[in-house]
Amino acid sequence: MNTGGKEDDEMNEILTQEKSIYLQISEMIENDILRDIILEEERVPSTNELAKLYTINPATAAKGVNILVENGTLYKKRGIGMFVSGGAKEAIKKRRKEEFYDNYVRTLIEEAKGLGISKEELLTMIKEA
Amino acid sequence: MNESKLVCTNLVKAYGSKEVLHSINLELERGKIYGFIGRNGAGKTTLLSVASGQNPATSGNITVDGMPVWENQDARDLICFSRELSPMNGNGANTTKVKDYLKAAATYMPNFDKAYADELVNAFGLDTKKRISKLSKGMMSMVTIIVALASKAEFTFLDEPVAGLDIVAREKFYKILLDEFAATGRTFVISTHIIEEAADVFEEVIIIDQGNILLTKNTNDLIESVVHISGKEEEIDSLIADRTVYNTEKIGRSKGATIALKDGEEELDTKGYDVSVQPMNLQQIFVAMCGREA
Secondary structure, eight states, rough: OOOOOTOOOOOOOOOOSSSSSHHHHHHHHHHHHHHHHHTTTTTTTOHHHHHHHHHHHHHHHHHHHHHHHHHSSSSEETEEEEOOOTHHHHHHHHHHHHHHIIIIIHHHHHHHHHHOHHHHHHHHHHOOO | TOEEEEEEEEEEETTEEEEEEEEEEEEEETOOEEEOOOOOOSSSHHHHHHHTTTOOOSSSEETTTTEEETTTTTHTTTEEEEEOOEETTEEEOOOOBBHHHHHHHHHHHEEEEEEEHHHHHHHHHHOOTTTTGGHHHHHHHHHHHHHHHTTTTTTEESSSTTTTTOOOHHHHHHHHHHHHHHHOOOEEEEEOOTTTTTTTOOOOEEEETTTEEEEOOOOOOHHHEEEEEEEHHHHHHHTTTSSOEEEEEEEETEEEEEOOOOOOOOOOOOOOOOOOOEEEOOOHHHHHHHOOOO
């Protein structure tokens, strides 16, 4: 996914239709923090910058950014913009680990059940993966 | 100015005995980009022309900032409906040059921004020495867009602005629009048949069908409140029994349905059922709502 290299290639994921746009905006900012594309205490793109980059309504971009403000990933410096909080990277990792069970493990088990794959078979697959 | 609103109340428009707009109630708030979607002949262009005071209503009221719009210059100055250009006019071919057309627009629009219009001419690479009758469909769209944006009107209506544009020019238009919106917070109403690529630009969406407004809703909220479910017919029938159903389709034992979630319901509870629940995009929702065979 990440072609890397350039200084300015932050936010290079593209939007899909699978998920609400504002959720994708907040996830993309999180991904960039996890990959050190945006560092802690650095400014993230403004709502209007995001709106223009992705050709989306600024209200939608703001909704995505606000999720990250509410959970403490970003903080606002009045008149300057939004910045990545100290410790944000670790906090995102921790949260995603917690969500890993719901987002991945549960659907994996549901699909396996539907296909009649036994627990033992599934465990073998995971070990060999 | 932030309180200004454009309000249509019980607006009816009839041509002779044929009523094309049935008691429309619509409120446009300042500082939003509205997407206006409907099938051909649904009444989009008629509503835009009546709401902008270019065409009289048969009955009902249209006000902006509380002022009636019809034959009221102060109110009309707040609204711009830049209509599609035609290569023909009353006298045959429309031989007006683009630059003269823009000059004329500048004289009858009180807030017309000439410098911004020039900037847009350059951005689109338009040759203003050309006569309107000699323009391609895409170039005509550009002229309409330039007049609309440079009008600087509080309420700006664009009727199919991207219809003649290629994908690159469409993307450019939406980016220019977002720039102008970010700078001014003007209200835009944009009709389009190319729904999906514009869906994320629209904060609100207005759906019109056969002269009735079906809904006016925040685009995200609408998309999150409609899902498609499919599975065995009996299971689907039991799941959708007490719900708003927009559309169903059947093949063999399988059935699909487009349904609305209830207020406050975040996702469909399908415990005990073996069905697939899928999100829908704006275009799919629109087809489910308005796509029935006539």
